[in-house]
Amino acid sequence: MRNRSFIKHYYIMLLPGFLWLLFISIIPMFGIAIAFQDFNPGQGIWKSTWIGLENFEYMFSLNDTKTIFFNTVNIAVMKIAGNLIVPLIFAIMLNELRLMVVKRWVQTIVYLPHFLSWVILSGILLDVFSYTGPVNGLLNILGIEPVLFFARADLFPFIVVGSDVWKEFGFNTIIYLAALTGISPSLYEAASIDGATRMRRIWHVTLPGLRTTIVLLAVLSLGNVLNAGFDQIFNLYNPLLYSTGDIIDTWVYREGLLNMQYGLATAVGLLKSVVSFVLIIVSYLLASKFANYRIF
């Protein structure tokens, strides 16, 4: 009896999330039909003309499609790598700090940008990297010619990845710090008695202790490979940067909403969904295999 009511509570707690999922994610799925239609908003999904795979054919004939898929994967993979490695190094460095006050302060300060939206941050970035901005001021002191960062397609992915890592590493550090508390201090004591230096202790105790967390985060981020960050790129880019900076989401937004190419944009969005779906399944399989991770 006690056991059953316990379960009931769980279900009630699940309800808001389930409703959210239903209304925000499941019901809008019917919109996918647009990918197979010459969509007419006046007639709605039920009455619009069905045109089969025509949108997909046009999609694959466009040079853009290759570019945006490449850009998306390129930027996302770099982001995933950066967001795994930088916080890891940072967490280990923080962990070695003796002064708790300093540690807390540092932790809080690097955590802050996580709470700012890209609309605000992009404005700051555009100023900082502008032709007359502080970064070029610094280059000027070093005797380097000013660089028009937002006209350089070759630099753009690095600005995107760099600023994303800068924004998020404080937040991601916390996951590692939490995992670090799980490592038994006796291991460190034993290591130092055996004469291990600080670097040795990190190498032989800390890193192995974090291994499952690292593997788990790496594997789970697989499902995100096609999400390279709409908010950020949309607020930073311009036509000069399309060749390396245009990603699936920004392209779908431009074609679908601004140019009213509903069918084509939905087709591209659908392709992205399908690929992402496969990747999510794969990442869960891998996660449960290598990190013993399960949702239920």
Next chain:
Amino acid sequence: MGKKMVMVGMMLLLAFTSACSSTGNEENETAENNSTPGVVEEGPADPFGKYDQAITLTYGKEVDPTDKSLPAGDTPENNQYSRYVKDNLNIDTKVTWQAATGTNYEQKVNLAISSNDLPDALVVKDTQLRAMVKAGQLEDLTDAFNRYASPAMKSYMEKTNGVSAEAVTFDGKMYAIPSIQVHSDGVHQMWIRKDWLDKLGLEPPKTVEELENVAKAFVEQDPDGNGKNDTIGIAGQQNGGRLYANFLESTNNTYGLDPIFGAYKAYPGYWLKDDAGNPVYGSILPETKEALAKLRDMYANGLIDKELGIRKSASEPVVNGNAGIFFAPWWMGYGPLPDAIKNDPNANWQAYLLPLDDDGQFNAHMGAPSTVFVVVRKGYEHPEAVIKMLNLLIRDESKFDISVPVGHYPLRVPMSYMDESEYSAKALQEVLAGTKKPEDFTDPGYKLLAADIENVKKVKKEPYDNMDIQYWDPQADLGVWSRIYSLLVGSSSLQQDYNKVYSLLYSQTRTMESRWSNLKKLEDETFLKIIMGAAPLDTFDTFVSDWKKQGGDKITEEVKEYVK
């Protein structure tokens, strides 16, 4: 963690589809049922007739976020203009949603179209009008227009030789009320700091070569005298702006480089006739390549704003007094110049039809007379309401207190004779010179002229024929100054002869609906890269062949059919 990821994943994947999936079927069906007009009354009706019972009209509103002119207590929904409409016509105007001027507003309209969630009336642009007609979302305004349009509105439309009527007529039915804009909105002139020229002992540049020299002097010789190397020769468009006006957006291209293209007889973005009389797209012609080569040169030499196409706000260097030259239509007195003279009362911006081409001629690509349209949702009970509101606006605009911009008038679109600004400028000059009297101008179609004549001496100081900024008194009434300065400085130059180039077509053909956005993107990207040195000049040739292959040839054929 895991569930969050699934949700976030799905949300992102479907973010787009959700925007389009509210089907709105029920709504649409009721709309169809209602749309058959029950009783069709015959004969003309009173264009200014007040409704016995108050009616409600909902609309989406474009607001300028920098506009602080509304008095305390007034809102974009409830202000002197909406109350004027209520008092005179008994129409309650309600704002369903509002969005910032420009792209934001366009996106909001697109969203309303794609979700079929429309307010009673909207101001839309050509591509949106076509999409809405195709989707069957609009009320047929033919009868309402015939019965309710005021004689002034009808005469404005007639003056366009049927072009504006054609723009809104589909299968013989009129689906929108077109704006009728002064054609000077399409002529982009050179605005230049005359005080800088004077200081450096220079003349307004007549040719592109002279323009280069002046721009060079502006960049290198510290014309603002602050001892810093911080001046820009020629200001350029902002991120999202246009390098030049095109056939779909043919007017009011502020900060574009249009006149420099014109000096090379290049009209990118326009449909022209080649020597054999066949339609050809201006952007793929050798003249355009020539102009691009020159612009690339000028940019590399630092004469054009380094942050061309990247800046968030193109007006910033003009307002801050850092730029010496920019290109824009006649109405710059409305903005950015009021802010520029607030920062520096000596900023003597003057307008010229320059630079000239090899033959000594100024070439201007001309805009379409109608670029924005008022549409009414299918099934709205009072389609004539918007026509009455526009009638009222045309009749009474000159009486309004324009310290609150007339953009706050619900569903306002510009409507006037197409030569209004030049005609008014000439009239003002003649009145100031004393060669004509205010009574000589009686055509009520020039709706603001009487007020302009009355106000001109408030802000223009003697000598009346010298337009330099020191002979103006903007402080007396900035609202009046904006208009009169725009007319006397911006429109006066348009009285001289210049070469007017029209596009063969100002709207989309069938294939353009699906292919144009891709071609346009190709064009924007390539041209900007060429000018800014991110791609070699010969990329232009690749662009031309790509453009033709990716649908350009087919579209050219369609334009040929259309023009026939």
